[in-house]
Amino acid sequence: MNQLKKDIIRVALWLTPQRYLCAMLILIAAFTPQLAMAAWYDPLVSAMKDAKTGFIIILGGISILSILYSGACLLIARVLGTMETNIFDYGKQALIIGIVGGAVTLATWSYSWWGGSISI
Structure with missing residues (x-):
């Protein structure tokens, strides 16, 4: 159980607001319909x-x-x-x-x- 608490604390310290914002922007960009219809693929x-x-x-x-x-x-x-x-x-x-x-x-x-x- 102590290892689980340590892992949760480690993830909480790793997940800074900048990383959270970056991940959110990547997800928004990935699911934007205009970008999905691009011809790059x-x-x-x-x-x-x-x-x-x-x-x-x-x-x-x-x-x-x-x-x-x-x-x-x-x-x-x-x-x-x-x-x-x-x-x-x-x-x-x-x-x-x-x-x-x-x-x-x-x-x-x-x-x-x-x-x-x-x-x-």
Whole structure:
């Protein structure tokens, strides 16, 4: 309990009127509608859209390479006769990629269904 009292006193001594006024002015400026409609964030929005497109391309390429790798392992195992990789491993890989892609598609669709907007 003594530590709590010491922490409260430390915060009370730290919070000077100048710091309180500065924090209040920052909050007022952050929530002022005129400042919120400024165009300073347009480059950030376009950069995020470009990053989103890049993530889609990279992750789509990784999923295609994953399917190709699994298929190549299946073919090599068939040719060598080792049976280390079977058709179920290939199917499992394809099913996982399909489920993840379907979940993302379903989430995007449901978000747009309830009024959200998806922009690329």
